[in-house]
Amino acid sequence: MRITDLPLITEVKDDYIKLRQNGLDRDDAVAELQRSYHDEITLGAEDDGLAFWIGVADGQHTLK
Numbered sequence: 001m002r003i004t005d006l007p008l009i010t011e012v013k014d015d016y017i018k019l020r021q022n023g024l025d026r027d028d029a030v031a032e033l034q035r036s037y038h039d040e041i042t043l044g045a046e047d048d049g050l051a052f053w054i055g056v057a058d059g060q061h062t063l064k
Contacts, residue, residue: 012055020063
């Protein structure tokens with residue numbers, strides 16, 4: 001199993017790509033994701049915040 005196979009990471013990555021394809025720039029897309037995943041980042045398990053940022057980074061890497 002790869003770390004990028006974790007559901008939260010895949011979900012965040014896909015959401016990031018969709019936001020960028022809908023015209024948001026990088027900073028606005030990340031800000032929108034932070035609003036959408038606020039609970040996962042602040043109230044979730046300790047590794048949910050890390051998984052969130054890995055998903056963002058993977059989405060950014062995918063889009064170069």
